[in-house]
Amino acid sequence: MSIADDASEIARLCRRVVRDETLPGLSVAVTDADGTVYAEGFGSRDLAGNRPATPETLYGIASCTKSFAGVAVLQLVESGICDLDDPISAYLPVEFDEPEPTIHHLLTHSSGLPSLGVSETLLARRLRLPDPGIAMGDVDDFYAHVNAAGAERVDPPGERFAYCNTGYALLGEAVESMTGKPFDEYVTEHVFEPLGMDRSTFDDHEFSMADDHMTQYRQTDEGLMASSLPTRDIGQATGGILASVSELAGYLRLHLNGGEAAGERLLDADTLARAHEGYVDVPGRSPDTEGADRQYGYGWFRDEGFLGDRTLLGHSGSITVSSAYLGFLPDEQVGVALASNTSPAFPLGAVGEGVLAAVLGEDPESVPFVRLRRRHRRLAGEYAAYEGVMSATVERDGGSLRVDFDHPLKDGETVLFPAPEEGENERADAAYRYETVDSAGRREPVEFRVEDGEVSLLIDRWRLGKQ
Known part of the structure; x- marks a missing residue:
């Protein structure tokens, strides 16, 4: 694929977003099934030194990590270590009333649990912001918090989508229970290394020692404020990866090629396809539709009406001081990775969809978000x-x-x-x-x-x- 004719449109969109939405920096990479076809950085990865953002800049990708958790779990399913219909209590010291949520329910945010505030508490604590003060010093505190929340379940498993970081935290702990390796070590060995993602990490020390890494900023009423990086040991599977868009493009090729990339097969095509299916309706709708228009798979939102009738798999993520988006069009065999060193007031996926529109030769304003933001600037x-x-x-x-x-x-x-x-x-x-x-x-x-x-x-x- 060649996108030379569309590169200027992508750059125009990204520069406008950096300017209008007060982003210090933004990096983007576009890939097809064979390799990266566009990669660029806009703005600064560090404002004090005015160091430029590049495709190699390391960012916190936040909830884009969830699809990596989906890959890890499916690898264990394919190996016969677990089954998607297994109750999570078979692997962890958690207690739920019948019917119990299964691995599948946790992957699809349909366990019946609402958000239990684990990630929000830990992020606020690491950012030195007010938090509820609940005990969350180690994994035993985490299990106690979950086991005390039985009355919070609002629906039987499988009936209702409710985004729940705690569910993915449990999945990360289950990976360790099944393999004897912490989630970060498992993903490094079984995903990063086979795909050549040599700089991707969960380790904030490795991140800080890298030559090209972001300085992260929090949006405040007084403007952008340099901040600490809110990594945490509990809940790595919810949003703990630090990576560049360049290496994330290689990860997207795994999904575009049915489980194979960089000469390595990580999953059978049929197994990986299970991650891309839509299992539960996601509430809400885009401005141009009526009724729910997205579903959720294993770490991916599925939209079958992108730019009319195209299927888009994507996921945004934010840890308050960094944000990211991964998205791909399986039929068109193209994907995009974006990351920024702050979290704007909208999901970065809105920009990613505009980039994909440009790649397909469409006006980025055909994406509702881009059209709405431009209109609102006018009004x-x-x-x-x-x-x-x-x-x-x-x-x-x-x-x-x-x-x-x-x-x-x-x-x-x-x-x-x-x-x-x-x-x-x-x-x-x-x-x-x-x-x-x-x-x-x-x-x-x-x-x-x-x-x-x-x-x-x-x-x-x-x-x-x-x-």
Whole structure:
């Protein structure tokens, strides 16, 4: 695959994201089944020294680690050491009421457990941020925390998706129980080394000694703040890998080639394909769809409607001071790895999808996130009604907009959520529809209109023009 014609579009998108979203650095690599076809860094891996981000920069990839856990478990299944339908209590000192969650349920976040806050507690502790103060000093504390949470189960296993880092922490402990090797050692020996991922590690000391590694930054109200790296021994399988996009591209080739890469076969194709299936619906939807539009496999979200009817397997990750994304299109045989040395207010997968769109020759704005962010930049600003009798400020707020009115009789904020498009508005060059909820719980329409380059906001009884 050659993407020479698309490289400038990828670079344009990435530079815009670095600038507009206050990312210190961003690295990206695109691969097909044979090898890396594009790799570049944008911005700085270290602001104080202004050292550039590169495709070889080591980042914390956070929850992108989960698909590695899926590979490790499937290797043990293929070897006959365990079965996906085995209860997790067969391998660990945990107790659950019947029906017990199985390895499959933990892999698919459908164990019935909600988040138990293990990762959040450990990350906050390592970042010197306030935490609940629960005992979590060693693995015995971890098991005690899990065993005391039986009443927190909200559904029988297999019925409901609820993202649960604790489930993957249990899987990492199960790998050690089955193999006699800690999860990090197992993955290093059975995944990193066969794939030639020589610099990838779980060890923060190895990371800090590497020539090309990120300085990680936390987003604060005062701007970017250099921070410690929140690695932790408990829960490595939830998000502990430190890697470069260059080596992650090699890992993606494992998935593009049915379990084989770098001349090594890590899994049979049929076994690895089980990781890519969608087993449980993921709540929520993209702005252009109705109803759930994603499912979850073994460490992968599965979207069968990407850019129309393409199948996308992907996963984002964040550890507050670093973020990453891995995604691939199995039918088009192309994948992308991205990483940044901070965590923006949106999953980095939104940018990865824009990169994949560019690789396929599509406008990155065909991806809802990219289109929405550009639209929101256009709509944000100061607004005023006729003769200045009412004024308001429109600001971006994640995937929504926030309107802050400034008038003695109408002083407060209103959040606007994008509404499904309903076709063209003949009275405007462009019309963007939103919804808000009033004090009585009614959904009310809101509309921005663009006419001859002028933007106006129609909300409640008001028409406000952008100044």
